[in-house]
Each structure stands twice: as structure tokens, then as C-alpha cells.
Amino acid sequence: MDKVTLFWFRRDLRLSDNIGLFTAYENEKNVLPLFIFDENILEKLENKNDARVQFIHNQVKKLHSALKDYDSSILVKIGKPLAIFEALTKAYAIQNVYTNRDYEPYARDRDEKIEQFLAEKDIPFYDFKDQVIFEKDEITNNSGSYYKVFTPYSKSWLQKLKQTTLTPVDLDGRKKSFYKTQPFPLPSLKDLGFKTSENSIPPLEIDEKLIRAYDKNRDFPARQGTSRLGIHLRFGTISIRRLVSEAHELNDTYLNELIWREFYMMILYHNPALVDTSFKEKYDRIRWDNNEELFQKWCEGKTGYPLVDAGMRELNTTGYMHNRVRMLTASFLTKHLLIDWRWGEAYFASKLLDYELASNNGGWQWAAGTGTDAQPYFRIFNPESQMKKFDKDKKYIKKWIPEYGSSAYPKPIVEHKQARERALETYKKALDGE
Numbered sequence: 001m002d003k004v005t006l007f008w009f010r011r012d013l014r015l016s017d018n019i020g021l022f023t024a025y026e027n028e029k030n031v032l033p034l035f036i037f038d039e040n041i042l043e044k045l046e047n048k049n050d051a052r053v054q055f056i057h058n059q060v061k062k063l064h065s066a067l068k069d070y071d072s073s074i075l076v077k078i079g080k081p082l083a084i085f086e087a088l089t090k091a092y093a094i095q096n097v098y099t100n101r102d103y104e105p106y107a108r109d110r111d112e113k114i115e116q117f118l119a120e121k122d123i124p125f126y127d128f129k130d131q132v133i134f135e136k137d138e139i140t141n142n143s144g145s146y147y148k149v150f151t152p153y154s155k156s157w158l159q160k161l162k163q164t165t166l167t168p169v170d171l172d173g174r175k176k177s178f179y180k181t182q183p184f185p186l187p188s189l190k191d192l193g194f195k196t197s198e199n200s201i202p203p204l205e206i207d208e209k210l211i212r213a214y215d216k217n218r219d220f221p222a223r224q225g226t227s228r229l230g231i232h233l234r235f236g237t238i239s240i241r242r243l244v245s246e247a248h249e250l251n252d253t254y255l256n257e258l259i260w261r262e263f264y265m266m267i268l269y270h271n272p273a274l275v276d277t278s279f280k281e282k283y284d285r286i287r288w289d290n291n292e293e294l295f296q297k298w299c300e301g302k303t304g305y306p307l308v309d310a311g312m313r314e315l316n317t318t319g320y321m322h323n324r325v326r327m328l329t330a331s332f333l334t335k336h337l338l339i340d341w342r343w344g345e346a347y348f349a350s351k352l353l354d355y356e357l358a359s360n361n362g363g364w365q366w367a368a369g370t371g372t373d374a375q376p377y378f379r380i381f382n383p384e385s386q387m388k389k390f391d392k393d394k395k396y397i398k399k400w401i402p403e404y405g406s407s408a409y410p411k412p413i414v415e416h417k418q419a420r421e422r423a424l425e426t427y428k429k430a431l432d433g434e
């Protein structure tokens with residue numbers, strides 16, 4: 001049996017500036033790259049044209065091709081990770097397993113079980129920080145606890161960044177560290193039970209000009225004002241260290257958004273129960289109306305509120321929705337329609353190309369007022385004034401609602417003032433314990 005060190009790729013699908021891979025490459029021999037198409041995740045995806053699966057498949061294909069330069073390859077498996085590791089320990093004399101850390105509850109549980117299984121066979125499991133600049137307990141307040149509010153967290157994060165070097169770590173082209181092999185077979189999308197998708201993926205490009213003007217343009221959905229790097233951050237096709245180094249030079253507001261990403265990951269790490277409960281517990285007493293017919297209208301972008309509808313249609317068509325409109329559609333669902341934020345969160349999770357549990361959950365709880373945000377629940381976006389402020393020429397609206405302005409466009413499904421009052425009353429009752 002060949003002696004190998006496994007490097008297990010997950011949310012870090014790149015060779016360059018990949019901390020776990022680099023460390024294995026520097027310290028071990030016969031590094032064998034591995035990727036597992038995890039059936040526990042794939043089985044939950046109802047849409048068999050899911051563009052995210054295609055994206056991952058393409059990236060794995062790129063790694064497969066790039067590793068030929070090292071006379072090596074990537075072993076690609078389909079199945080349940082623990083069963084795959086069981087089989088791999090029979091096929092190879094595994095010396096170590098290296099990987100980068102993932103902070104989501106499912107991933108932590110999976111890794112714990114695999115680490116335990118490997119420990120029984122005396123195989124060390126090494127994991128590394130790679131997908132964030134600061135993780136878990138690295139940013140704490142004076143009493144050593146994690147921050148529950150963003151602003152002091154971000155100040156402390158920026159302070160710590162000053163003492164941190166972000167020099168990229170790259171493989172130096174030597175071939176000797178990788179396991180020598182002919183290319184392994186690569187399963188097709190069809191083997192995974194998926195088909196090709198028509199959704200296009202935003203390019204992996206840091207557009208300096210766009211980022212320099214980010215603070216001026218980012219709130220207007222008709223402009224190309226945001227970086228669209230979400231999916232690349234989600235699957236690690238871009239290095240966060242590289243992006244932060246550039247953002248730091250280019251635009252503070254942009255950097256601040258990358259800090260939000262880490263804030264929500266840190267919050268979810270410390271509160272895994274957030275996956276289905278409110279951060280502020282008493283908000284779980286809210287009596288949602290949960291009208292299925294209205295939910296359907298919201299999903300289809302037929303609420304009669306143009307900016308809400310444009311956003312939902314953009315999401316349904318492209319897998320993307322602009323942040324300003326994400327905030328509005330989420331506020332509208334939870335406050336105007338009194339539908340549980342978990343319904344909206346699940347809908348976004350099924351559609352967003354850049355779906356990321358921590359940010360999606362954080363964004364939804366922010367909009368519903370149940371999360372970490374210090375703002376009281378009575379902040380309720382007015383869809384009409386949001387439209388006047390952020391899409392005054394109706395460019396975005398007309399792009400996504402061709403029938404806008406005609407009799408074919410639906411009348412509003414709720415009246416703003418009444419809906420607002422009903423939300424305030426319902427939230428108050430919940431908080432007063434009635």
C-alpha cells in the first residue's frame with residue numbers, strides 16, 4: 001500500500017495561497033489531494049440544474065488539470081465522507097490528513113467524527129485557518145468573550161489587522177511533495193445526478209476601479225457597483241488574504257463588508273443553534289402569520305411592490321440579488337407579510353449562488369430584527385421610499401419587470417401602512433410576552 005498524506009479540499013478550491021495545502025506540501029511527502037462530493041449535501045438539493053454544483057465541478061476539473069503539472073492528480077469521490085475515509089484507509093497507508101477549517105455546524109460535526117475515526121487508526125488530522133482572517137476566539141472584548149455587536153467587533157478586527165501580515169503562501173513548483181500518479185478519473189456532472197445550468201458565474205476578478213468607488217455605488221441596484229465575488233469567497237476560489245490586502249488599500253467600506261462576513265461566521269460558530277432559532281430568544285415568541293399564498297407571491301415576485309418584485313425576479317433568474325434589495329425583500333417578507341424569517345432564509349438558500357449559511361442567517365435575522373443588530377424591531381423599510389431613493393429612474397425595476405406600468409402588473413397584496421402597524425403590534429405582543 002502506498003504511503004500518502006491526504007489533503008482534503010472543501011471550501012478552498014485553489015492551489016495558490018491555500019494554507020492547509022501549502023503546509024502539507026512543505027512538511028510532508030506524497031501529498032494526495034482529495035475532493036468528496038458529499039451526498040449528505042447533494043441529496044438535499046432539489047434542483048438538479050443547481051449552478052453551484054456545476055461551479056464546484058468546474059473548479060475541481062481545474063484542479064485536476066493544474067495538478068498534472070506536478071505529475072499528480074486529485075482523487076475525486078462521491079459519497080458520505082466518513083464512509084469514504086473508511087474506504088481510503090483500506091486503499092492507502094495514510095500518514096496524515098490535512099485540511100482547512102470550516103465553521104458551519106454540519107461541517108464541524110462531520111470533521112469531529114472523521115477526526116475520531118482517524119485517531120482510532122493513529123492517523124493525525126490537522127486543520128488550518130484559511131477561509132477567514134480571524135476566527136473563533138481571535139477577536140474578543142476586554143473580558144475575553146466574543147463580541148455580540150458588530151461595531152466594536154469591527155474596530156477590534158481592524159486593530160488586529162495592523163499587527164498581521166497577509167503574505168501569500170504559494171507552492172514553489174517543486175514536484176516532489178505531491179503523490180506521483182497518472183490522472184485519476186473525474187466523475188461527470190451526470191455521475192453526480194446533476195445537469196448543466198444556464199446561470200452564469202461572475203468572473204473571478206478583483207476590479208480595482210469598482211472597489212475604489214464601492215461606497216458611492218454599492219447601494220444602487222441598477223449600477224455595477226459591487227464586486228460579485230460572493231461565490232468565489234464561498235468556495236474559496238479566491239483567497240480572503242489576497243482580497244483583504246487589496247481592499248485595505250482600495251476602499252474602507254468594502255473592507256467593512258468583508259468584516260461583516262467574518263462577524264457572522266464567528267457568531268454562528270459560537271451559536272450553532274442559530275440555524276433555526278433567533279439570536280434574541282424572546283423573538284421566537286412572534287406569532288407569524290405564515291400565509292402560504294402570500295409567500296408564493298413573494299417567491300414569484302408578484303407582490304405589487306416593484307422593488308421587492310424586481311429583486312425576487314433577479315434572484316429567480318440569475319441566482320443573484322443585490323444587497324440593498326436583499327434587505328428590502330427580507331424586511332418585506334417578515335414585517336409586511338409576517339412570514340417567518342426561516343421560510344425566506346430557506347428560499348434564499350435554495351437560490352443564491354453565493355449562499356453562505358452564516359451570512360444568510362445573519363442577513364435574515366438582521367432584517368427580521370431577531371439578530372445581533374442593536375436597532376429596535378420597529379425599523380420597517382418602506383418599499384416605496386426605498387425605490388425612490390435607490391432606483392429613482394426605475395432602471396432596475398424595468399429590467400426585471402417587463403409588464404411594469406401596465407395592467408398586467410399586480411396590485412399591492414398588502415397595504416403598507418396597515419401592514420406596518422400589524423407588524424409593530426405583533427412584535428410588541430411577542431416581546432411583552434402576551
Ligand SMILES: Cc1cc2nc3c(=O)[nH]c(=O)nc-3n(C[C@H](O)[C@H](O)[C@H](O)COP(=O)(O)OP(=O)(O)OC[C@H]3O[C@@H](n4cnc5c(N)ncnc54)[C@H](O)[C@@H]3O)c2cc1C
Nearest residue numbers: 226227228229230257260261323326330355356359360363
Ligand atoms: C437577507 C440577506 C441574505 C444574505 N445572504 C447572503 C448569503 O447567503 N451569502 C453571502 O455571501 N452574503 C449574503 N448576504 C450579504 C450580502 O447581501 C451579499 O454578500 C452581497 O450582496 C453579495 O454580493 P457581492 O459579492 O457583489 O458583494 P460585495 O458588496 O461586493 O461585498 C463583497 C463581499 O463581502 C461580503 N459581504 C458583503 N456584504 C455582506 C453582509 N451584509 N454580510 C456578510 N457578508 C457580506 C460577501 O462575502 C461579499 O461577496 C445577505 C444579505 C441579506 C440582507
